[in-house]
Amino acid sequence: MKNQRSKKVSYLAGMALVCLMLFSVTTAQAQEVTTTADTSFVVKGTVSDENGPLPGANVILKGSSVGTASDMDGNFEFPQKLKKGDVLIFSYVGLETQFVTIENQNSASNVTLKLDSGIEEIIVVGKVATKKVYSSKKNKDN
Amino acid sequence: MAQISDFKNIDFKVADNVAKLHKGSDLNNLPLLAHNLTFDLPTDVEKFRAIYTWVCNNIDGDPKQDNEVIDKREEYKNDSVAFLKWNNEFKKTAFNKLFKQKKTMCTGYAYLIKELSFLADIECEIVDGYGRTTSTNADQLEMTNHSWNAVKLNDKWYLVDATWSSGYFDDYNVFINEYNDGYFLTDPILFAKSHYPIDPKWLLDASLEDKPFVSSPMVYSETYKHKILPVSPNEMHLSSTRYAEIEFSFKPYKNIELDKVSMMQYKGVKEKPFKIYDLKNEDGLIKFKYKFKYKKLYDVHLKIDDDIVATYTVDVSDGREKTY
Numbered sequence: 001m002k003n004q005r006s007k008k009v010s011y012l013a014g015m016a017l018v019c020l021m022l023f024s025v026t027t028a029q030a031q032e033v034t035t036t037a038d039t040s041f042v043v044k045g046t047v048s049d050e051n052g053p054l055p056g057a058n059v060i061l062k063g064s065s066v067g068t069a070s071d072m073d074g075n076f077e078f079p080q081k082l083k084k085g086d087v088l089i090f091s092y093v094g095l096e097t098q099f100v101t102i103e104n105q106n107s108a109s110n111v112t113l114k115l116d117s118g119i120e121e122i123i124v125v126g127k128v129a130t131k132k133v134y135s136s137k138k139n140k141d142n
Numbered sequence: 143m144a145q146i147s148d149f150k151n152i153d154f155k156v157a158d159n160v161a162k163l164h165k166g167s168d169l170n171n172l173p174l175l176a177h178n179l180t181f182d183l184p185t186d187v188e189k190f191r192a193i194y195t196w197v198c199n200n201i202d203g204d205p206k207q208d209n210e211v212i213d214k215r216e217e218y219k220n221d222s223v224a225f226l227k228w229n230n231e232f233k234k235t236a237f238n239k240l241f242k243q244k245k246t247m248c249t250g251y252a253y254l255i256k257e258l259s260f261l262a263d264i265e266c267e268i269v270d271g272y273g274r275t276t277s278t279n280a281d282q283l284e285m286t287n288h289s290w291n292a293v294k295l296n297d298k299w300y301l302v303d304a305t306w307s308s309g310y311f312d313d314y315n316v317f318i319n320e321y322n323d324g325y326f327l328t329d330p331i332l333f334a335k336s337h338y339p340i341d342p343k344w345l346l347d348a349s350l351e352d353k354p355f356v357s358s359p360m361v362y363s364e365t366y367k368h369k370i371l372p373v374s375p376n377e378m379h380l381s382s383t384r385y386a387e388i389e390f391s392f393k394p395y396k397n398i399e400l401d402k403v404s405m406m407q408y409k410g411v412k413e414k415p416f417k418i419y420d421l422k423n424e425d426g427l428i429k430f431k432y433k434f435k436y437k438k439l440y441d442v443h444l445k446i447d448d449d450i451v452a453t454y455t456v457d458v459s460d461g462r463e464k465t466y
Contacts, residue, residue, distance in 0.1 A: 058171045065177055089173040089261070094237040097173065097261065131310055134276040134360040134453040135408075136441050 040081035043088070045108040046074045049095055054113065062087035062099070078108075144298045144346060146327035147395075149187050157183055157191035164196060169241045169254075176261035186264055187295050193258045194326060197251060198308040203317040204245040207236060211247070215285075248273075248305040252289040255304050265294040269301075271339035274361075281357045281379075283338060290325075290337060292344055299346055300327045303337065306363060324366025329395065332371045335361045364449035369395035372444070372452045373427060380454055382434055383461035390418075390444070391429040392452070403428060404445045416442070434458045 047057040053074025060067030061080065070076045078088065082102050091097040095113040102108065160179060167175050179196055180189035211232070218225035240246040240254070252268040259266035272279045273288030290303040303325040309318045325333075330346040335358055342351045357379065359372040371393040382388055390405070400423060406415040421430040434440060437460045444452040 058173060060171070060173045060177070062173075063177070063181070065174055067171070067174060091171065091173050093170065093241045094234065097257070131312070131363075132276045133362075133408075133443065133450055134280065134441065136439055136455050 040083045041105045043078045043082050043102060043105055043108050045076060045106075045111060046070070047076065047090060047092075047111050047113065048074050049092070049113050050115070054092060054095075057090055057092040057095075057113065059108075060089050060091075062089050143329055143331070144300045144327070145329040148296075148298070149327070152185065152187060154188065154191050157188040158195050160192045161196040161199065165200060167196075167200070169244065172257055173261050176258045179258070180262040189262050190259060190264055190266075190293055190295060191326075193255065193262065193264075194302060194304060194307070195321065197254050197258070197304050198321050199319060200244060201240070201251060201254065201308065202243075202245045202319065203305065203308060203311065204239065204247055205311055205315045205317065207239065207245070207247045212287075249289045251304040251308065252291050255291045255293075255302070259293060267292045267344075269337075269339050269341075269344045271337060271341075271344070273306075274336040274338065276360060279338070280360060283355055286340060288337070292346070301330055301333045301337070301344075301346060302326055302328070303333075306366075310363065322363050322367050324363070324369055328366065329371070332361075332366070332369075332395075335359075335365070335372070359444075360453040362450055362452075364446070365451040368398070368446045368449065368451055370398070370446065370451055371395070375454065378454055379457070381457045381459065383459055384435060384437060385433045386461075387431050387433050388456070389429060389431050390454075391427050392444070393427055398428065398446060400428070402447050403430070405430075405432065406443055406445060407440055408443075 047054045047059070047070040053070075055070055055072045055074055057070040057074070057076075058067060059069065059076050059078060061078070061082070066080050068076050068079050082088075084103055086102045088100045088102060088108055089097060090100065090108075090111050090113060092113055094116055096116045098111060098113055100108050100111060160182060164175070164178055167178070169175070175196075176193070179192045183189045183192060214225065214228055214232070218228065236246065236250060240250045246254075249268070249270075256266045256268050268289055269292050270286060270289050272283045272286055274280060278285065278287055288305070290301065290305070292299050292301055294300075307322050307325040309320045309322075312318050330350065334345055334347070334350050338355055339345060345351050356377060358376055359378045361372065365372075373391045373393050374389065380388070400421055403418075403421060404415055405418050406413045408414070416432050418430040418432050422428070434456055437458055440456040440458065442454045442456055443450045444454075
């Protein structure tokens with residue numbers, strides 16, 4: 001009988017502990033939410049090239065598939081709040097891809113994409129990969 | 143030597159399946175494509191593999207662009223300013239074609255590999271140089287005509303050629319997509335048999351850098367597919383005398399059955415095999431011998447199964463010394 005009571009007590013104590021833990025967890029979570037709310041922010045800006053505002057440029061958060069594209073006037077608003085240290089990747093066909101590290105909400109307010117210097121000169125060959133077999137006669141004709 | 147066998151404990155099936163999963167993705171958002179192809183893969187070599195096989199199997203070779211650039215290079219060969227001006231205009235068309243129709247030529251393949259690697263934090267360079275084929279740069283370095291890539295994995299540079307991995311043009315100049323794994327992280331010594339960079343440092347092998355370009359036996363995409371390295375004779379054009387014994391040898395990177403090895407010449411369109419002898423595998427080097435009987439110029443083709451993997455020319459004289 002005595003034994004049973006002490007079991008009950010320890011059961012109650014256990015429940016209390018669990019409640020306490022749950023409570024502390026929720027407060028910890030709440031704290032986390034408030035800290036991110038403090039440091040994350042909306043990032044907006046304009047993408048342009050040498051000719052002015054650039055519609056249709058891709059903006060994506062590095063390491064994720066979250067992204068958007070610039071509108072007709074080259075403006076964009078990133079669909080997810082960002083924090084300091086996040087990297088946005090700006091890209092457009094034929095223009096050099098640019099990485100922008102976010103410091104504050106104005107970090108990407110004006111992004112200018114340069115012409116891609118990756119292809120300085122296009123060098124190619126006629127019919128590189130054919131299934132032709134070498135022949136002395138044919139090569140002498142050339 | 144930096145080559146694919148460095149990664150023999152890695153199964154590329156997972157990376158290849160990731161690439162297949164994204165078959166048909168468009169090129170309008172390269173950062174997203176790079177992310178999709180790589181985020182699930184644990185190692186750089188697998189990330190690079192997914193990028194490589196995706197590019198090889200989703201981009202088509204464009205014979206029109208090849209020919210157009212060749213023509214213009216010929217036309218403007220004495221006027222580099224005019225060529226550059228044309229080239230800058232052409233670049234826009236080429237980019238449009240690559241991104242809208244996914245058709246390109248070698249520089250486009252090399253550019254995509256580099257750009258997607260860069261977006262996946264993998265160091266990769268475009269290497270320009272001389273591609274050696276039956277019709278170009280066979281005997282000497284005539285014209286820079288090709289681009290490929292060097293990629294840095296685990297602090298080592300490796301060589302790849304996405305253009306030649308992607309497929310070939312058939313007799314009607316139609317592009318056939320047929321992935322050839324032989325140009326992926328190829329042994330630099332084998333790679334150099336058909337790729338000679340403008341900057342010799344991209345040979346990736348000091349022993350190759352010091353030597354002048356040698357017209358070595360003609361190799362084919364099948365040479366890379368079967369992964370064999372012609373060793374001796376080391377030149378394509380040989381001279382010999384009647385009944386003189388010539389020893390041929392090549393190094394297989396993977397096991398090859400001796401009964402699959404043969405040598406032949408064409409009589410018209412028919413193949414006529416040579417009766418080679420002393421065929422053996424000696425310490426990983428496959429060797430055999432042959433004596434040419436007639437005074438003539440032979441085109442001699444080495445075969446593995448049904449594929450021609452190397453070509454020599456043998457100019458056989460009657461053996462009597464000429465006096466001048």
